[in-house]
Amino acid sequence: xRDETREFTPAVIADRTRAYVRENFLYMRPDWPLKDEDxxxxxxxxxxxxVIELVGFLQRExxxxxxxxxxxxxxxxxxxxxxxxxxxxxxxxxxxx
Amino acid sequence: xxxxxRGDIARVFPEVIRHTETPxxxxxxAPLYLLSRIVREHGIKVVLTGEGSDEVxxxxxxxxxxxxxxxxxxxxxxRLPPRLxxxxxxxxxxxxxxxxxxxxYFMTAGSPDDPLFSHLPRFQLTARIKxxxxxxxxxxxxxFDPLAELRARLPAGFGxxxxxxxxxYLEITTLLSxxxxxxxxxxxxxxxxxxxxVPYLDHRLVEFAxxxxxxxxxxxxxxxxxxxxxxxxxxxxxxxxxxxxxxxYRAPDVPAFFDGxxxxxxxxxxxxxxxxxxxxxxxxxxxxxxxxxRAGRAEGFRENQALVAILSTELWHREFLGAPAPALVRARVxxxxxxxxxxxxxxxxx
Numbered sequence: 001x002r003d004e005t006r007e008f009t010p011a012v013i014a015d016r017t018r019a020y021v022r023e024n025f026l027y028m029r030p031d032w033p034l035k036d037e038d039x040x041x042x043x044x045x046x047x048x049x050x051v052i053e054l055v056g057f058l059q060r061e062x063x064x065x066x067x068x069x070x071x072x073x074x075x076x077x078x079x080x081x082x083x084x085x086x087x088x089x090x091x092x093x094x095x096x097x
Numbered sequence: 098x099x100x101x102x103r104g105d106i107a108r109v110f111p112e113v114i115r116h117t118e119t120p121x122x123x124x125x126x127a128p129l130y131l132l133s134r135i136v137r138e139h140g141i142k143v144v145l146t147g148e149g150s151d152e153v154x155x156x157x158x159x160x161x162x163x164x165x166x167x168x169x170x171x172x173x174x175x176r177l178p179p180r181l182x183x184x185x186x187x188x189x190x191x192x193x194x195x196x197x198x199x200x201x202y203f204m205t206a207g208s209p210d211d212p213l214f215s216h217l218p219r220f221q222l223t224a225r226i227k228x229x230x231x232x233x234x235x236x237x238x239x240x241f242d243p244l245a246e247l248r249a250r251l252p253a254g255f256g257x258x259x260x261x262x263x264x265x266y267l268e269i270t271t272l273l274s275x276x277x278x279x280x281x282x283x284x285x286x287x288x289x290x291x292x293x294x295v296p297y298l299d300h301r302l303v304e305f306a307x308x309x310x311x312x313x314x315x316x317x318x319x320x321x322x323x324x325x326x327x328x329x330x331x332x333x334x335x336x337x338x339x340x341x342x343x344x345x346y347r348a349p350d351v352p353a354f355f356d357g358x359x360x361x362x363x364x365x366x367x368x369x370x371x372x373x374x375x376x377x378x379x380x381x382x383x384x385x386x387x388x389x390x391r392a393g394r395a396e397g398f399r400e401n402q403a404l405v406a407i408l409s410t411e412l413w414h415r416e417f418l419g420a421p422a423p424a425l426v427r428a429r430v431x432x433x434x435x436x437x438x439x440x441x442x443x444x445x446x447x
Contacts, residue, residue: 024394027385028228028403042205044225049397 008062008090014083020057021079025050036080041073051076058082064090099135101128106353107360111412116288117280118417120410122223122402125348126281130288137289148282149297152269153306154321155261155314156343158185163215163264164315166203181318212248212255215264216271220244225399226406229386231379247271261311350401354408355390366411375414378407 014036025046026032032045040046046054054076055066064086075085106127113127114120136144151157162185168178182203207217227235255263278295286293296302306314309323316322320343328334349356354363365371367387369380386403389395395404 024389027389028379028382030381031232044221047222047397047399053394053396 008087010083010087013062013086014079016061017058017082018079020061021045021054024053024057034079036083037078040076040078042077058086062086062090099132101131103349103353103356105131106348107363110353110408111362111416112288113285114409114412115416116284117409118284118413119280120406120413121276121280122226122406122409123348124350124353124405125346126285127353128348129281129285133286133289133291136286136291142290143292143294144286145296146282146293147297148277148293148295149273149303150321150324152265152273153297153303154324155265155311156321157268158320158343158345159215159219159268160261160264160315161185161318161320162203162218163260164318166206166214167209167260169204170209185318209260212251212263213244213267215260216267222398223402226403229378229382229403229407231373231376234377259311261315350405351390351395354404355393355395363408366408366415371411375411375419377410377414383407 055071059066076082106124109127109130113130117126165178165181203218206221207214282293313323325339329336329339367383372378372380372383386400389400390404
């Protein structure tokens with residue numbers, strides 16, 4: 001969708017995702033120490049409904065379409081994993097929207 | 098047929114809390130409060146209700162969930178148990194993707210060695226309400242660990258019971274007696290002078306059901322099997338009813354208060370000054386929740402139950418521990434005049 005897809009470096013993806021997670025899932029715990037490698041799901045930051053919300057955000061923000069089989073702990077399990085996965089996916093052009 | 102809408106729930110919620118005399122994490126008692134009023138208006142003083150049948154005959158999804166989670170632990174490589182979980186919660190699972198999140202949520206809750214295994218997902222989810230506590234209030238709780246207290250209160254030999262017997266015991270002692278029979282049952286019925294009788298909790302029936310093997314109650318993933326078969330064989334239930342999937346009783350939580358502009362009392366209760374005066378919840382955290390409620394984004398269990406917990410705790414605190422805020426009194430009087438023309442008997446007067 002967006003032309004600037006290729007401009008999203010892993011650091012930018014991580015920054016925006018971290019900010020989004022803090023604002024929408026950790027607004028009640030600003031003291032929560034969220035490091036980029038911390039688990040988002042097992043750690044209880046995001047619940048099962050939150051996954052849908054997070055996927056929606058990632059698709060809107062970074063202009064990629066996530067396939068059903070890509071919505072996994074390995075790809076989206078932490079801020080760092082999301083940055084790695086989306087950067088590779090968007091820049092590789094594989095199934096990018 | 099009587100329709101009870103979202104606005105009705107919000108309107109009577111302060112009266113509901115006056116009768117429960119305890120905070121809630123669901124609005125589900127509110128429609129029963131309204132139902133009880135309708136029953137009373139029809140001149141009926143005694144009703145039979147089905148409370149207990151899901152605990153005694155293993156009707157709840159929680160029992161199936163516990164069995165499937167056990168399967169996941171025993172056969173971690175099998176792809177079947179996660180698919181069974183998807184089937185158990187079709188409203189949530191498909192939308193969350195076929196990924197491993199769904200399974201992860203249940204798998205990280207705790208191991209089968211924990212006597213509270215069946216209930217750990219629920220307990221942990223409900224505990225997230227504490228994220229909204231004010232820092233000083235949380236600090237005041239210190240090392241208080243309600244799950245450790247619950248484990249310490251379990252009967253001797255509990256660990257040797259079957260997983261389903263343990264789950265049923267926990268369900269009966271933690272949810273049925275204090276919440277379903279009291280907050281949602283007796284107190285809502287008696288608010289209007291209606292007596293609810295519970296034939297499924299007749300001690301002879303409970304003893305009979307407890308002596309049955311688990312598989313005659315939960316057969317595969319078919320809940321209340323013996324009851325269904327009996328109902329169908331005796332012709333007391335049409336086959337379509339005897340065979341249909343159980344439909345959980347639910348009431349809207351966040352949408353009950355945020356379908357449009359919330360009632361005046363809700364805004365008054367969630368006001369930072371008011372919250373700070375009570376001192377239990379963190380006003381900034383609540384402001385974040387309110388923002389998401391207004392935007393229609395507070396859709397998960399966590400935020401739905403957090404909102405109900407916060408509102409009901411604030412109502413309860415004012416009703417029983419502190420002088421009601423003037424704005425709240427005004428709102429309640431206005432609300433009561435609309436929905437409750439007759440004076441309500443309060444438990445304190447009985």
